Amino acid sequence: MDTNTAIAALAALAQSTRLDTFRLLVKNEPEGVPAGDLARALSVPHNTMSSHLATLSRAGLIRSERQSRSIIYRADVDVLRNLTLFLVKDCCGGSPELCGPLIAELTPCCAPEPLRS
Amino acid sequence: MDTNTAIAALAALAQSTRLDTFRLLVKNEPEGVPAGDLARALSVPHNTMSSHLATLSRAGLIRSERQSRSIIYRADVDVLRNLTLFLVKDCCGGSPELCGPLIAELTPCCAPEPLRS
DNA sequence: CTGCTTTTTCGATAATCATGGAAATAAGCT
């Protein structure tokens, strides 16, 4: 992920309505949520929500797909993952020991391979 | 980390000079860098750099300490770590399998316990 | 105290952003 992409993603998430929207979409993966439902769920006018969705889209954090009259939005978790890597690599590149605790905290919550076999 | 803190940190990093500054400070942990050197390194006027440093400080991402005439700035990696956890927990909370790949990519770069014994 | 260095604060300007009313577009239904 290049710097400009990262900045766009950071800026997109640095606004409460957009952050709430993105988190709501992540929770509703992979079905997605229509634009109108998002506006209603967050008590935001349709046009305001629409412009926030456009910002998140431009940042690549969400994708949309028309489904008859509704437009379904979905979170693109890959971009979130890349953004996280982008941020973490700065601190790991310089001093790996600083980020050990991060892995330690992250692993119990979402280890790549569950312990149950 | 609460939402407002996260938004402040995201907004602070969503600007190229500030992002560059923060990355430079992370690279220079734990010695830190004086404000003037930061301005010079990034070719930014002193007062402009000063206001960016104030923004990063308010977001908790950096700390400052006077050392005779200079003011030394240091990155606070804890806040970066908490911000990362904040972002990742959204996707892990909803669907842990989405974030397995993140751990997988992160571990080789900065595993909590080095393989060499 | 005067002069020098380093950094911040003040203040102004231009640019970008958030918000939402009103109109436009798109899709389906009768």
Place this chain on the structure above:
DNA sequence: AGCTTATTTCCATGATTATCGAAAAAGCAG
């Protein structure tokens, strides 16, 4: 075609942000 629903675009407003010149503050040395 006309009518309803869902969403976006257009446009104007007020608010916030980025930038930087000029002046102020904080510290050190003579």
